[in-house]
Amino acid sequence: MKKTVILYKKIPNEQKARLASHFNLITFDGITADNRNEVITALAQADGLIGASVPIKQELLQFAPKLKAISTISVGYDQFDVDDLTRRGIRLMHTPNVLTDTTADTIFTLMLATARRAVELSILVRAGQWQGSIGSEYYGTDVHHKTIGILGMGRIGSAVAKRAYCGFDMKVLYTGKQANEQVERQYQAERCSLDDLLQRADFVCITLPLLPTTEKLISKEKLALMKPSAILINAARGKIVDQQALIAALQNGGIKAAGLDVFEVEPLPPDSPLMTLQNVVLLPHIGSATTETRDNMARCAVDNLIAAFKSEKPTQNWVNPAVG
Numbered sequence: 001m002k003k004t005v006i007l008y009k010k011i012p013n014e015q016k017a018r019l020a021s022h023f024n025l026i027t028f029d030g031i032t033a034d035n036r037n038e039v040i041t042a043l044a045q046a047d048g049l050i051g052a053s054v055p056i057k058q059e060l061l062q063f064a065p066k067l068k069a070i071s072t073i074s075v076g077y078d079q080f081d082v083d084d085l086t087r088r089g090i091r092l093m094h095t096p097n098v099l100t101d102t103t104a105d106t107i108f109t110l111m112l113a114t115a116r117r118a119v120e121l122s123i124l125v126r127a128g129q130w131q132g133s134i135g136s137e138y139y140g141t142d143v144h145h146k147t148i149g150i151l152g153m154g155r156i157g158s159a160v161a162k163r164a165y166c167g168f169d170m171k172v173l174y175t176g177k178q179a180n181e182q183v184e185r186q187y188q189a190e191r192c193s194l195d196d197l198l199q200r201a202d203f204v205c206i207t208l209p210l211l212p213t214t215e216k217l218i219s220k221e222k223l224a225l226m227k228p229s230a231i232l233i234n235a236a237r238g239k240i241v242d243q244q245a246l247i248a249a250l251q252n253g254g255i256k257a258a259g260l261d262v263f264e265v266e267p268l269p270p271d272s273p274l275m276t277l278q279n280v281v282l283l284p285h286i287g288s289a290t291t292e293t294r295d296n297m298a299r300c301a302v303d304n305l306i307a308a309f310k311s312e313k314p315t316q317n318w319v320n321p322a323v324g
Ligand code: DGY
Pocket: 053, 073, 074, 075, 076, 077, 099, 236, 287, 288
């Protein structure tokens, strides 16, 4: 008998058809206050879930007594309480690898756009205010030959290091629980403490997962260690940075600028002080948002879900193999 699966995100038709051929498929366009009751009704029969960008915790899981597998269409899995899923015997799969290069590209997009003030100057051109050769008040700052500090040297951190060293002749510093010998060998990367990195880097790029240990890691005190000329780039998770402290540092010259793809609260509320600052580039959480990569993520997540119901053995994308 076919298992019942709830799809709670729009995915390409090809992948939806694959799901429909393997499972009894119930689809929702997100999970919101408007459809919550319908979702709760569907959860009673669900064996599996597939989707993204919605917290799936006790509040919903209590209505899903049969649930055995969740496939998130994301690399990050901070929308879940992994220990609780493990206790409940629910397998969680994610989509690493397929988005590594695209996310590293987003980080470089933010670095370049922020350093060269591309958004601010584009707005000026569109407003008809380009009236002659740009004066020094609009000059940007170089990226090439500077020092980049990468927090976390996993898949995405390594891809950023490659771009920085091979493409921009940058000195690469990084933090990590363990040394990454490959990046040290290939990109002359130097592992150092967080404080040392913050004091030396011209660009501080966060590539860490959101965990209890990384929440508000970049606090007021840590921001104060950064050079006034330094630029902070965050395309990981907003809650890793104390956003209020960041706003203060951007307002009082504590740091030069920030390029942000992620925020404490998403979507960013229209009254956020970040909206009024010239020295920030704001993106709407587009780390992996290219057509190719989002297609690959959907395919990977569908593969993961099918494998979870077929195989007894954990696959490489299995977050909590302890479930078995
Ligand atoms: C991811 O894959 O984790 C992206 O940040 C989307 O949430």
